[in-house]
Amino acid sequence: MPITRALREAAFAGLVAAGLAFPILTLGTELDQSNRLVLEQRWSWMAISAALVCVGRFLVLILASAPTHRVARAPLVSPALTRLLPSVSVMALFLFPLVMLFWLGPQGSLKWINNYGVQILIYVMLGWGLNIVVGLAGLLDLGYVAFYAVGAYTYALLSTQFGLSFWLCLPLAGLMAASWGAMLGFPVLRLRGDYLAIVTLAFGEIVSAVLTNWTDFSNGKAGIMSIPRVTFFGLPFTASENGFAATFGLEFQAIHRTIFLFYLILVLALITHVVTLRLRRLPVGRAWEALREDEIACRSLGINTVNTKLTAFALGAMFAGFAGSFFAVRQGFVNPDSFTFMESATILAIVVLGGMGSQLGVALAAVVMVGGTEVLRELTFLKEIFGSSFDPSLYRMLLFGLAMVVMMIWRPRGLISSREPSVFLAQKKNVSGALVQEGHG
Amino acid sequence: MTRRWLDAPLLTIEHLTMRFGGLTAVNDVSFTVGRGDITALIGPNGAGKTTLFNCITGFYKPLQGRLALAREGVAPVQDVDALTRSGSRHKDGLYLLERMPDFEITRDAHVARTFQNIRLFSGMTVLENLVVAQHNVLMRASGLSLLGLIGWPRFHAAEQRAIDKARFWLDKIGLTDRADDPAGALPYGAQRRLEIARAMCTDPVLLCLDEPAAGLNPRESAELNDLLLSIRAEQGTSILLIEHDMSVVMKISDHVVVLDYGRLIADGTPDEIRHDPRVIAAYLGVEDADEAAGVLA
Numbered sequence: 001m002p003i004t005r006a007l008r009e010a011a012f013a014g015l016v017a018a019g020l021a022f023p024i025l026t027l028g029t030e031l032d033q034s035n036r037l038v039l040e041q042r043w044s045w046m047a048i049s050a051a052l053v054c055v056g057r058f059l060v061l062i063l064a065s066a067p068t069h070r071v072a073r074a075p076l077v078s079p080a081l082t083r084l085l086p087s088v089s090v091m092a093l094f095l096f097p098l099v100m101l102f103w104l105g106p107q108g109s110l111k112w113i114n115n116y117g118v119q120i121l122i123y124v125m126l127g128w129g130l131n132i133v134v135g136l137a138g139l140l141d142l143g144y145v146a147f148y149a150v151g152a153y154t155y156a157l158l159s160t161q162f163g164l165s166f167w168l169c170l171p172l173a174g175l176m177a178a179s180w181g182a183m184l185g186f187p188v189l190r191l192r193g194d195y196l197a198i199v200t201l202a203f204g205e206i207v208s209a210v211l212t213n214w215t216d217f218s219n220g221k222a223g224i225m226s227i228p229r230v231t232f233f234g235l236p237f238t239a240s241e242n243g244f245a246a247t248f249g250l251e252f253q254a255i256h257r258t259i260f261l262f263y264l265i266l267v268l269a270l271i272t273h274v275v276t277l278r279l280r281r282l283p284v285g286r287a288w289e290a291l292r293e294d295e296i297a298c299r300s301l302g303i304n305t306v307n308t309k310l311t312a313f314a315l316g317a318m319f320a321g322f323a324g325s326f327f328a329v330r331q332g333f334v335n336p337d338s339f340t341f342m343e344s345a346t347i348l349a350i351v352v353l354g355g356m357g358s359q360l361g362v363a364l365a366a367v368v369m370v371g372g373t374e375v376l377r378e379l380t381f382l383k384e385i386f387g388s389s390f391d392p393s394l395y396r397m398l399l400f401g402l403a404m405v406v407m408m409i410w411r412p413r414g415l416i417s418s419r420e421p422s423v424f425l426a427q428k429k430n431v432s433g434a435l436v437q438e439g440h441g
Numbered sequence: 442m443t444r445r446w447l448d449a450p451l452l453t454i455e456h457l458t459m460r461f462g463g464l465t466a467v468n469d470v471s472f473t474v475g476r477g478d479i480t481a482l483i484g485p486n487g488a489g490k491t492t493l494f495n496c497i498t499g500f501y502k503p504l505q506g507r508l509a510l511a512r513e514g515v516a517p518v519q520d521v522d523a524l525t526r527s528g529s530r531h532k533d534g535l536y537l538l539e540r541m542p543d544f545e546i547t548r549d550a551h552v553a554r555t556f557q558n559i560r561l562f563s564g565m566t567v568l569e570n571l572v573v574a575q576h577n578v579l580m581r582a583s584g585l586s587l588l589g590l591i592g593w594p595r596f597h598a599a600e601q602r603a604i605d606k607a608r609f610w611l612d613k614i615g616l617t618d619r620a621d622d623p624a625g626a627l628p629y630g631a632q633r634r635l636e637i638a639r640a641m642c643t644d645p646v647l648l649c650l651d652e653p654a655a656g657l658n659p660r661e662s663a664e665l666n667d668l669l670l671s672i673r674a675e676q677g678t679s680i681l682l683i684e685h686d687m688s689v690v691m692k693i694s695d696h697v698v699v700l701d702y703g704r705l706i707a708d709g710t711p712d713e714i715r716h717d718p719r720v721i722a723a724y725l726g727v728e729d730a731d732e733a734a735g736v737l738a
Binding site for chain 1: 639
């Protein structure tokens with residue numbers, strides 16, 4: 001592209017940026033000493049943002065037009081690595097808490113195992129669960145968090161009201177969520193595409209509204225407190241005589257419970273993964289993918305599409321139910337604030353960013369999205385640049401948005417966009433994401 | 442020439458009517474499809490051919506009419522009437538298609554179809570397309586996928602059989618070396634053949650093809666004729682096809698049914714149809730028999 005044209009386009013982009021920045025950045029309100037709102041003018045902010053956009057656009061145009069010999073676009077993760085990555089990362093994950101414990105000690109490692117390890121793994125599991133519904137079956141579910149809530153409240157209520165143990169409640173929570181998934185699915189799955197998305201969105205809101213307002217049942221906004229904590233198959237993680245530490249002759253430390261929770265969610269996530277992988281190679285899994293590709297063709301081949309959708313919905317809900325009961329046992333407290341639409345949107349973003357249908361992509365996206373949020377909290381040195389009132393974690397949503405825009409341009413089909421065939425005759429060749437359909441409902 | 446569609450009907454269509462609002466797409470159409478016949482359904486654009494297909498395969502629920510399919514032998518009229526009165530969908534290999542949802546028509550009555558605009562699973566490989574078509578057989582073998590989940594050996598055997606069957610059809614349509622490529626990456630003619638093979642993987646007794654030769658070149662068209670004839674000869678599947686390409690219709694069909702404006706205007710052997718003045722008029726809108734005969738020849 002000629003320099004002059006690039007300059008012209010860059011100037012235009014700068015102008016647009018200036019126009020957008022004027023109402024958003026230039027005029028700000030601040031409280032003065034006497035607590036009055038005063039208008040503050042920040043013309044330099046507008047100039048800086050316009051200049052940044054202008055230069056950025058210019059560089060993009062110049063670099064994009066440079067005559068590069070582009071070979072076929074290389075996959076983000078090389079095939080050899082893709083093959084090794086799962087087993088290596090599973091091993092690394094099993095060693096992670098122990099390494100952290102020996103390296104940083106029980107106090108220092110808590111943050112890493114809890115905030116990074118457990119938190120990310122919850123979202124990996126939820127992402128994998130939703131991947132069945134959205135990625136494989138192609139059903140857009142905007143209310144996935146409802147099933148997470150069903151699982152969490154199932155454990156919270158059964159344990160506090162009836163004293164049932166976590167190990168009994170875990171499968172019950174999964175079953176409960178799955179039956180809610182099937183119950184919602186039955187009338188709704190006749191809808192397609194946008195209509196299905198809206199109804200699932202509404203269902204998510206209904207569950208949250210019921211939990212907030214039906215105080216007799218769920219104790220409303222106040223939530224359910226003092227939910228029994230997780231035990232080591234009956235041995236509580238306490239300093240008492242019959243506690244975990246005493247039984248195994250260890251010195252009591254709070255981190256034991258966190259490490260146990262880490263392994264618990266790791267195993268739950270791996271179960272989700274293995275079940276999904278196996279199902280993909282079974283008739284029902286192939287039918288899900290066929291459904292995503294073309295529902296009418298499915299019906300012409302004698303596939304009961306309602307049942308197929310229902311199994312996808314119920315199974316996805318079941319894994320959310322498991323994750324929900326884990327959430328409740330980890331927090332010891334649940335209230336409706338944990339199950340907002342924002343959660344559904346985050347889980348969906350993980351699935352979409354990861355590449356719909358790709359297990360590895362979803363795991364990577366969960367690490368980036370959830371780990372990224374945690375990393376933002378760590379960037380305290382930024383306070384020295386931007387002043388002490390600067391909180392980097394407040395910019396989370398802005399960065400999410402930017403990441404989405406960048407993905408749209410750079411990898412519109414997600415991090416891992418190719419699809420692995422479920423069966424092959426001579427040679428396994430991945431299917432390019434360009435041919436794979438996204439599903440219409 | 443024997444008239445198999447009268448002596449040994451597979452599918453009996455009686456008084457079929459389908460309306461969309463004020464438009465009558467299919468108007469009181471009755472004919473029979475003979476067992477082992479290749480039946481061609483022809484007619485000008487908008488004559489109601491695809492609507493009739495959609496009624497047979499359950500994608501539309503007809504307003505009126507009866508579609509009785511006998512999987513084996515000839516169903517006595519009193520049996521069909523008894524089943525109609527009983528209110529159930531099928532009994533002893535006799536099916537009333539107008540009562541069944543689309544997927545049951547393929548699964549239980551074994552009527553398979555292809556589409557005018559190809560509907561393959563483009564993001565799945567050629568082999569996967571053929572394996573998905575054997576969904577119901579594999580579902581049974583895998584105990585609704587539950588036994589398959591724990592590695593049930595019977596399922597592995599069933600899956601191997603499914604792959605062997607897919608392999609058979611791949612050899613037949615000449616796509617064995619492309620088995621692991623995505624279906625969406627195949628050339629147009631190969632996609633048409635694959636869609637037919639996929640429909641055949643459901644073990645149909647009646648195969649309904651909606652314009653299988655559309656967009657094919659003369660050589661591919663000739664190959665299609667051979668494929669259809671061999672399906673009929675080897676699998677014993679009866680074929681009902683919509684076609685505009687008269688070279689296909691006249692060469693391979695035993696029985697031709699002509700629709701115009703939703704009505705049945707002629708029904709007979711290709712030779713009879715070629716000389717039927719109503720057909721000639723429908724196709725050309727004129728009475729110039731010589732010119733019309735040239736088109737239909």
